[in-house]
Amino acid sequence: MNEPFDVALVQQRLREQVAALTGGVCGGAEYAAVKSLRDFRHGSAYVVLASEINPNSPDSPAGARSRGVNQVLCTFGVITVARHQRGRTGEEALQEARPLIGAVRTALIGWVPEAPLRPVSWLKGDVMEYDANTLLWIDVFTTTHFITGGTA
Template sequence: MLSLIPWLDRLNALEGLPSVKLAADVEAAKNKVGLPNMMLVLGRETVSHGAMSNQARHRVKTEVLLVTGIKRMNAPLGPVASSGSDELASLRQPALTALINWLPAGCDIPVKWHRGQLLALESHALFWADVFTTEYFWPLEETSP
């Protein structure tokens, strides 16, 4: 199973972002008190099998969700005053840059950005999920007979 500790360390080393925490699931990430916030959630793992010398080798594709929550504000109709007013984009950009093409310890394939989507739009907050994928082979080491 993929450890999210290196992911936390990498994101928390970035300046200008709220402290990134772990969440057990998407619902827990949406219930985090204090906005803006960013939460990492371990997503699904898809396993495919390939032949290896005397044993099966499992290729594990893991999804990691980065859930970003910001306060909803009533904005006047019309053009946005400045490009710096997009809080969601300013939080996501450094995280995307730090994670895309990064190779976490224990992984065999660099991190790819799979998709971004609106997770929830509530009266007080907007929650956005960016889904990243990485892959590794299990067992991690070959065992000798």
């Protein structure tokens, strides 16, 4: 598999494992289409591919041993949306989001999307943006796969 990591695998996993995502599970295009915080659907998640890098320098012993096989560290984010209608700060929305964030983490940490991918690891989580009623939280995850060069 020399293609970029397919976040549709993560989207499907979340649909199957996190019933609390009643607002749906979407991708980066849908996320980019939302123009304001109030337009995000409560209880939804957006899965976005952040980056893919080769963590081994070609000059390192690990890079030299690869013989045309490149390790790819894939980083992706899951943006969870929470809303608290009567909130005055983002704190109420964060409290409401906590169980949903936990369910997303439970569904993904240690999960193996498909062979030859490695288990998913959690990297970090943080508030992206909020107002008095809506909060966007992002959890960043990684997995590893391998790509190979063509034969000459």
